Amino acid sequence: MPDNDAAASAAAPAPARAWRVVLEKIETDLLEGRLGPGDRLPPERELSTTLGVGRSSVREALRVLEVMGLIRTGTGSGPTSGAIITATPRGGLAALLRLQVAAHGFPLEDVVATRLLFEEWIVRTLAAADGHDLTEARAAVAAMDDPSLTPGEFLALDAQFHLDLADASGNVVVAASMGGLRAAIEGYVRAGAEKVADWDAIAVTLRHEHHRILEAIDAGDAEAARTLVHDHIVGYYAATGLSRG
């Protein structure tokens, strides 16, 4: 392989990998503080000239950074149209996890187990210390009490409730990962809801469980909160046929 690579490099300086040069340059600039959130990347043309790679390679690297949530690209092509460093990890992580689940890189079972470990950590963390802002989570739970909600509306609020708890924990890596995992199994969760014969009965159970989870957090009972959220999630998967259990 070294020989082949060397030969290929000699013929054309590894054109297929030119985009990696751009990615690595931007990562180094980020690590060494030359670039940070809010900063604008040089325009495509300038990056192309500075790094000695084609504009199409620059564009490929920018797409990677955009999908990963590192930059927001402008719509124009003028001299000030350079992409802006945003570092909003949630979308990128969600896209990656969703695609990997779709491609069977991540078994659904492992995604569910990982979501569970995050959820348990989140409610334990919220119960163990005061000062977490649960306003959003309480609002989601209150909104779910409306009996006229369709299953789709209910599930959207339900997902929001769990994301609100993750956000309230204050750990953005956990919140982004949890959001990504939830997005990755979104389709399965909805399909599960469509399969149940008596949705109203399930909704009553879920409402009750959400209230009890908040009560355990408010009471500072980490172990009760952990058990409740565990049973809440495992119970839903069992009821809708998502889990093996």
Next chain:
Amino acid sequence: MPDNDAAASAAAPAPARAWRVVLEKIETDLLEGRLGPGDRLPPERELSTTLGVGRSSVREALRVLEVMGLIRTGTGSGPTSGAIITATPRGGLAALLRLQVAAHGFPLEDVVATRLLFEEWIVRTLAAADGHDLTEARAAVAAMDDPSLTPGEFLALDAQFHLDLADASGNVVVAASMGGLRAAIEGYVRAGAEKVADWDAIAVTLRHEHHRILEAIDAGDAEAARTLVHDHIVGYYAATGLSRG
């Protein structure tokens, strides 16, 4: 080619988002089972024609999929050079987490806390049930007993030990995430080791702790294993000035 692309872009509606069309098409094909691991994507030219987008947009989407670990691209450009679906999530997750930490999208503190929650879950899981294969983890610990190792060699084996435990847990989402988080803080871990005055003393402590973690797992004592791995990681960060504690 850049000229052709420019001309095509000028004529086509919303040219900047054409690459998203390609991503979404591939995701749908994955979800609906028309594509799976080992399958080959159509060549660039064909995707371009079928989807009605420029070849540069196809290439941008393929780069995104490649960095995310979804596909491996060929080096040639012949009719059989289509990318292969691989779904190897580890590299993609590591790249995303590393870039987000570099761009300050993820605070180092939250990365460390998340790594800790994974590590605790991993050893609890390993201790709670028999049948996990710890051969690799034991080999890494044995190799670290060699007193002639440089700090760099020791840390490489140390990282391997923790990844081996993650792999042994059997949850590939946890293993890939843990590997990604570890890669994201790699630079900080090494910088920490360089700052300590008495590396040999730290190495003695780390060796001892690794053996005790394995012993607790072997004894099936989940709570002891959890506490040991917690103190092991927090202790290293404190000793090397990585944590605030």
